[in-house]
Amino acid sequence: MAEYSAFNLLRNAISGHKDWRRAWRDPEPKKQYDVIIVGAGGHGLASAFYLAKNHGIRNIAVLEKGYLGGGNTGRNTTIVRSNYMLEENAHFYEKSLQLWEQLSQELNFNVMFSQRGVTNLAHSDNQMDAFARRGNTMRMNGIDAELLDRAQVRREMPYLDFSDNARFPIYGGLKQPRGGTARHDAVAWGLARGADRLGVDIIQNCEVIGFKQKGNRITAVETSRGEIGCERIGFAVAGHTGHLAAKLGMKLPIESHVLQAFVSEPLKTLIDTVVTYGAGHFYVSQSDKGGLVFGGDIDMYNSYAQRGNTPMIEHVVSAGLAMIPSLSRLRILRHWGGIMDMSMDGSPIIGKSPIDNLYLNCGWCYGGFKATPGSGWVFAHTIANDQPHAINAGLTLDRFERGRMVDERGAGPYPNRH
């Protein structure tokens, strides 16, 4: 019988909830692990989970500087989608979406994956054309997509600005019905519990300070809780990859930037989908608790501070009110920042590194959350087999040298423009 179920919830309700086990242990680090994953965010935990589950490796540690899920996993706007055009991204994100569809059952932890649809609005013929290309490509790849005209968008989202006062009128939109949202913290907790139950040691408050190397290999990790040996090691510390790689003298095609996110006071359901503005950078959905969760562009400058500034806040909110004027009297409850690994082509890097037994999972830009299970799945495969899976083979570190960028926005080697 599954540990988490309606039945067990009722049984515990009667006994005062005294019998629930810890969701994950708090182990002391062992001397040596087969695999060390640095970073207990969604990606690191998913990597450990799938290493244990799919590849039978159980002697794994996930090292976390602070508390698990405390980085971008718990700071994002929780959007899940696979509406990518380029081959290298499309199959990867679609795999991830398929994993999302079974994740709650797989983990026996409700991650509240809500397939409420994701619609990108278009505000010009050119944008409609670009969306048509993307949507058609998705469909040819077997990914769901629908092209909505203005009337269809209006039927689904009457609260958008269809008045003559809209600076950029809505022409239509590209919708992915299977897209949606998930409860971000629950993803980290569910994966942590799942990995823990498979024997993975999740070691919190354990900061990586340095590495011991022999030849072109890392033999051990020096941490705030002592030295820990490893056969293989994977980085899943998006936002801080550059900083960690620097300890190995390694430089990457990545800049760290701060991305702000916002939540409003809770409301009765007003927005029943995920919708993004096409004439500015703004995306919004409503959490199950009722808060409107929204975000926009990164603040544009390199940053490791988990807080941003007012110009971008004002810009994002303006775009929001340009899209949905009736939000004007609602109030922002909180805003915060997360640190993004902005890669040079806007796509992630997930694969081998120049060091033999080091694997990189980084460069997620704005898009890491939706990739969580897929990232863990392919990263586990890559670590276990010492080579990428077919679906992350295009997302290698050496693609820049080879001139095989995966530039979904066509923005070029300017990390803050992706």
Add this chain to the structure above:
Amino acid sequence: MIFNRRFDQPFRLAEGGEIDRLAPVSFRFDGKTYQGYLGDTLASALLANGVRLVGRSFKYHRPRGIYSAGPEEPNALVELRTGGRHEPNTRATMIELFAGLDARSQNRWPNLLLDVMQLNALLSPVFVAGFYYKTFMGMPGWRFYEHFIRKAAGMGSGTTLSDPDSYDKMHTHCDVLVIGGGPAGIAAALAAGRSGARVMLLEESDALGGRLRSERRNLNGEPAMRWVRGAAAALEALDTVTVMTRTTGFGYYDGNVIAAVERISDHLATPPEHAVRQRLWHIRAGRVVIAAGATERPLVFTGNDRPGVMLASAARTYVNRFAVQPGKAAVVFANNDDCYQTALDLHRAGIEVQAVVDSRPDGHGAAKQQAETAGIECVTGAAVIASHGYLGLNSVDIAPISADGLTVTGPVWQLSCDLLAISGGWSPNVHLHSHAGGRPVYDPGIAAFIPGPSRQAERSAGAGAGTLGLADCLRQGAEVGAEAATLLGFTPPAIEIPTSDEPATGPLKALWRVPGPGKKYVDLQDDVTSSDVELAHREGYISVEHLKRYTTLGMGTDQGKTSNMNGHAIMAEERGDSIEDVGTTMFRPPYNPISLGAIAGRDIGMHFSPTRRSAMHDWHAENGAVFVEAGQWMRPQIYRRDGESDVKADMDRAISREVTETRGGVGMVDVSTLGKIDIQGPDSAEFLNRLYINGWKTLPVGRARYGLMLREDGIVFDDGTTSRVGENRYFMTTTTANAGPVMSHMEEYLQVHWPELNVKVVSVTEQWAAMALAGPKSRDVLAAAVEGLDVSNEALPFMGVRETRIAGVKARVFRISFSGELAYEINVPADHGRAVWERVMAVGAEHGIIPYGTEAMAIMRIEKGHVAGGELDGRTTADDLGLGRMSSSKKEYIGRRMADREGFLDPARPKFVGLVPVDGKSRARVGSVLVADNTMQPPVPMLGHISSSAYLSPTLGHPISLGLVEGGMSRVGETVWAMFPLRDEAIEVRIVDPVFYDKDGERLHA
């Protein structure tokens, strides 16, 4: 005056308070009309009318009343106003009463008294922290369960109506910014202000005074508010001091910039004419004094949430400031000396104080003595362990507790009461300090976090710094204010600190959980109980961030102001760690929720982005133009003729007409939107040579050349023509979309990478109006328009550039063509754009000239096989677009060395081609994907896509397209399928040369 009975205010005291008894105000709550006074808040007016039940809690829909008298209010949230001004989740304690105010309770159905959702409370043993993570995983899936959960969740309702009010943004500088107009803030502003420093003092409420407005205190032997009014007058008299009330400093950002919102009209029914509702202030301060006060904490005991249970400080506020009795019979329960002052104030207001329950083993000194002298029963070493009452408090259970606060040690007794005033101590408002990068530290003396070392130019003073005594607040305020001025180079004179009559107080003794069974609310709004915190601990969610996220502690609209400290302390007890080690969650801006409207200001609706119009815009509008957005620009898409509407058939007819008449005669299009850059200096040719892939050293004066530029990574960036208009002067055009980026790109190379080049560039996009005159008769029209210029093919050949005059205006004429016709581009100073345009149209009339729009322009461009936005998508190379032959191998240019990487040379890269439907009539849409076979199942290998389409080429009589396909021109003659699964379309297309029209350029050169 005769009032209807219902206008009685049965809980209003006969005298006292800051209310204006000569100004009665009627208002509505849940459809009933009541009366209060100007100076009331909605909360105080409701209490005056005996309304105790005001809201329902988030999860269990427990009846809730008014808990506080300030921004920390967790319970009394209402929907305020109606229509487009509807505002959910508005704190009754912060709403200043105005005539006609209409408020409704929220999160209940069908009404507040009989909320059926309170059935949730019966299920509360199941609805513990995180219950939803443990269930709802099975069929029919989360989307099904979610539907019901979302119906129950949320607090107030939003609206779909637009806000009729407007908002402003302000930017200002000051030397010393003081945030908070209580005693410490006033003293700080006085001290800094008298030094001559520019001082701003922000106060959230409608007047200065802070807690002094709510307390019976004397300063210099007089009521403290007299001193406050004197200080306010003194500040008013200082030229360099600005006092802003109804203004909340809500966020502390980089560069010592504080964001504040000023509520100009929220205390009125509607904003006065031409006035805004709120203003967002960005204040750039030299130094900041944070005098933001402290927030009283509740005590965590069973039933601590009933209407009638209230923070002790709030009870004092209601009796002293508003002259309202929050109840008739009171019990006061605290772990500090606040209880005695509260009891005295309530007693003085005619409320029967049944008992003071002090959880400390022994009461303390003067305060207790005063209370006892007044005949109030004071019990020490005891606690209120439960409350009773269905929709409001009617009695409490009291019992002695052990010295460690963990167990009940004696018999329980009950007291009837309808008011229970509680105090668990005070938590300094360290939010702004924390936003500024400071890390608060735990002070066991007051059992709360106080500001730590500052990271920006700020320092806290008064209760916000953990200084709780009035005399100390005043002294510290003056000291910190003076220090701020001194650090900025001012010399503050000493200011006189008034003497206070406050009694000495004894220390608080922390009591985080009162013993006893039952639900003890930690976070009242989100119904987080102490057992939820215990469960979180049991399950390993022991970091404060996990605790917050797992239980939702502190995630309500009150941001945990009354709950976080208690919750974190309970977790510390569970963990057996110190509160210091357990720490506190990050304080995120804003300090109080801020309306989105204020943050967006004027940049909404049509003002979201500037609208750019060419100099000829009005002419277009007067002549039937249908405009379309092109970035910020508005461009004529087509010109309608009389009787035509914007139905598709009419649009198509207009487009065809414009193409046909231009190709057959002459037409003119407004191309003012193209980016234009003036390039001057002796190294200009060298600069262009490095920018563009083709060579520029040989271009003579008076000639134009088409150029293509790459990004540094070898991908095509932009194209356009550049003309040599003087020995060391060039005139560049860019695409409309890239006008800004190309300009910055050029400036970057000149200033950062090649400072040795003597070149100056300036954008002149706005300075020149530009029009393209195209068609076989364009020369005749031009000849008639220009003054003294030979426009013959010999004198002005293809790619020739000349200066002339048209309509008396200096003009540049470029013989360049986008349409593929004999064509000229005319540039004139923008101020004369319309005059010149009209002159050309006038002289062209006899040749049948027509204006044409962007649609006809695009079709002619596709017919001619020119690349444009659809092809320049940021991923294509010069080779991909068939433009590789332009590259000069004799020189270095931006992007050259990155364009020979393996991926760029891959023969599988899709390349530029033309496409026509095999059946000669089907329209292959832009965005179609090209595949080998229309019968394959996904995933289908893709060969390329259609980047531009003319759904009907009027010139060729059938649809044509441009696209990129694997193999490119080597596949001319082959057929592929253009798939558009989004519309269920599949069209067989033949690959052809992309130049559909006049391949040899005879018309261009004619």
Add this chain to the structure above:
Amino acid sequence: MIRINCPYCGLRGHDEFSYIGDATKQRPASPADATAAEWHDFVYIRDNPRGPHQEIWQHIQGCRAFVRVLRNTLTHEVLATGLPQDDLLAGASGPAKTEEAKTGEAS
């Protein structure tokens, strides 16, 4: 608001500027002689330090000058500003190095 001292215009909010990127990346002086690795390094590779970072901003809504800024990426504190060719870490003399701390502009 990060506040940047433009050498020409004085202290301005960063919303007047456009962020360009890492100032330490030197474009190969002799493009033909630079190796593929050098080009790759220039175009794609970033030190991305946690702490002081030399970077280029363009005062795009002001004088359009490119400004070199030494800024702490952990705190957003601007430590110095100068012209693009100035080495701010070496304390090279720019015409307008800021003295943020003195004027209380430290972030």
